[in-house]
Amino acid sequence: MKNFFSVAFLLISFAGFAQIEVKNGLFLYNEVFVISDDFQEDYLNKMEAAVFEMPKDSPLRLQVINDLGYYYHTRNLKIALEYIEMGLQEARDKNESYWEGKLLVSQGAVLLRMEELDLAEKALTDAITKIPESEGWLLYTNLGYVYERKGLLGEAFTYASKTLELGEKYEDSKAIAMAYSDMSNLFWKQGKFDAALNYGLKSLEIFEKRGLDDLDYDFTLHLLGQYMVDLNRPExxxxxxxxxxxxxxxxGFYNNLSDTFIALAxxxxxxxxxxxxxxxxxxxLRYAELLQNEFMIMRSYMALGKVSNASGYFIQAADYLETSIIEATENFGDKFYLSLVYEELSKAYEGAESFQKALIASRKSDELRNDVFTVEAEEKISLLQTQMDVAQKENTIMLQEAALSRQRILQVFYLTLAGVLVVILFLLYRVFLRKKKYSVLLEKKNKEKEFLLKEIHHRVKNNLETISSLLTLQIAKIDDPKFKQVMEETYTRVQSMGMIHLSLYKEGDLKQVEMKAFFEALGRFILDTFDAENRIDFSAEMPVLExxxxxxxxxxxxxxxxxxxSLKYAFPNQESGKISVSxxxxxxxxxxxxxxxxxxxxDNPTAQGTGFGRELISLLTRQLDGRMTLINDSGTEFSFEFLLNNAA
Structure with missing residues (x-):
C-alpha cells in the first residue's frame, strides 16, 4: 500500500500534462504525441519516473517503455537504447511478440542514428513479421532512413512509397504526412528543390490538420526552411x-535543434x-554533443568549416572539416554528407594554397557522390532493360562511354595539377594563369561532353533504325495474323523511340524534346503504317512544350x-474519323x-490483342507517378495527369 500511494502521489503531479495517471488503482496512459501534446520538455523525466514505479505485470508497461526509449533518442541515444533493450528483454520474457516487434522498430531507429546501419537494418527486418501491417509504416519509414544513409536513394524512395501506400490503405494521416516528408527530403538530396518543396508543403498541411506538434512535424518545418534557403527565399x-x-x-528535440542551427549557419x-x-x-554542435550523435556532431563541424571557408579563414576551416571526417569514422555510412565535407575541405585547402591536398579531397568528394547517384542510374537502366531487351547493347555502350568520360575527367585533373605546380613558380601571375587555364579546360570538357552525348543519340538512332528494318523484313515473311500484329506493334514502338533520338540529334538540344513536333511526326508515321492517312484526320492541338x-x-x-x-478498334470497316493529341x-x-x-x-467487347499494350501503358503511367482517366462518350478519351516536378 505504501508503494501504491507513493506512485499515486508521484503521478498526480503528471495530471496537469495528462500523460500517466492512476484511477481506481489502474494506470492510465494518454499516449504522447498521439492523444496529447499538452506537456513541456520534462515529459521524458516524468515517464521515466513512472516506468520505475509501474509494476512489471501492468499491461501498459511495455508501451510506456517503448515510447520512452523511442522519444529519448531526441535527447541521448545511449540512454534511449538502454530503455529499449530493457523493454525487449521484458517482452521476450513474457512472450509478447507484438511488443517485441514494436521495440525492435524503436531499436532500429536508434541504431541507425548511432551509425550502426547494418544492425539497424537487421532489427527492422526482424520486426516485419511481428507487427500488424496497419502499424508497419514506422518500420518502413526507418528502413528508408537506413538506405538513405547508405546512399541508396532509390531503395529509400521505395520504402517511403510503401509508407504512403499503408497510410492511404488504413487512412493514417501521420503515415501519409511522414511519407511526403521523406520523399521531399530525398528529392532535396537529388537537387530537385521544387519537387522537394511541393512534397514538403503537402506533408506540412497534413501535419497541421492532424493538430499534434510532434517530432516529425518539427523536422518537416526544418526541411521546408532548408528548401527555402536553396530556393533563395531567406525570409x-x-x-x-x-x-x-x-x-x-x-x-527537447535536440536532434532537430542541431539540424536547424546547422541550416541557420x-x-x-x-x-x-x-x-x-x-x-x-x-x-x-552543443546540441549534437548532448545527444551523443556522431552523425550530427560530424555535420556540425562541417557547418563550422563551411562558414570559415566563406569568411576566408581557410586554415580554421580545414581544422573543422578534418575534425568532421574524424568524427565520421571509417565506417560512416552516409556517403552523401561525407562527399559534402570533402568538397568543402577541398575549398579550404585550395584557399590555403595546399593544392595537392585540395585535389585529393576533390577526388574523394566526386568518388563518394558517384557512389550515391550511380546506384539510382543503374536502377533506371535495369528498368529500361525489362521494357525492351533489344536495347541492351545500347545500354552497354552508354556505360562504356560514361567510363571513358570519367577517365577523361581524371586526365583533366592531372593536367590541372601539373599546371598549378608550374603556376606556383610564377608568384605574380599564379592566380591569373590558374583561372585562365581552368576556364579553357572547362570549355573543352563541356564541348567533349556535348560531342559524346550527341554521338550516343546518333548511335542509338541508327541502331533503332536497324532494328526497325529487321522487323519490317520479318513482318513481310509472317503469315500468322496475330503474330504479325504483335511484330507490327513492336515495330511502331521502336520507331517511336527512334523519333525521340532523331529529334535530339537533329535539333541540337541534347536533353529536351519538343513534343508538339514529335507528336505530329509520330501521328504521320502511324497513319502511314496503317494506310489511314486519307481517312483519318490527326491533330496535335497544343502549345510548344519541351x-x-x-x-x-x-x-x-x-x-x-x-x-x-484507335486505328485498330475505333473505326471499323475503314470508317473515317478524327484522332487528336494534346x-x-x-x-x-x-x-x-x-x-x-x-x-x-x-460494353461487352470481344477480347482483342495480347493485352501487352494495356500493361505497357499502365507500367509507363506508374513510372511517371501519374494517373489515368477514361471517358467513353461519343468516342474515347484517355486523360493522364503527371506530376511536372517528376519530369524535371
Missing part, C-alpha cells in the same frame, strides 16, 4: 526555422553574417499505343489527352 526560411526551434526547445553565411553563422554552428528525354520517351510510347489502338501544363502538373470520335469501348 520564409527564417520563419520555418524559428517555428522548428520553438518546438524543439519546448520538447548556412543561411547566415550566405548573407555575410559570419559571426551569427559561427554562433549557430556552435549551437548545433520535356526531358527521360519523360518524353515513356509519354511517346503511351501516345503510340493509344493512337494504334499535352500541356496545368497547376504544376503535365496533362496528356488522347481522344478519337470512333465507336468507343463497347
Amino acid at each position: 520564409e526560411a527564417v520563419t520555418y526555422f524559428q517555428q522548428s526551434i520553438d518546438l524543439g526547445e519546448r520538447y 548556412n543561411l547566415h553565411s550566405q548573407k555575410g553574417a559570419y559571426k551569427e553563422a559561427l554562433d549557430s554552428g556552435k549551437e548545433a 520535356l526531358d528525354v527521360d519523360v518524353a520517351i515513356p509519354i511517346g510510347l503511351i501516345v503510340n499505343e493509344l493512337i494504334s489502338n 499535352l500541356f501544363e496545368r497547376e504544376g502538373n503535365l496533362i496528356l489527352k488522347v481522344s478519337d470520335n470512333g465507336i468507343g469501348i463497347q
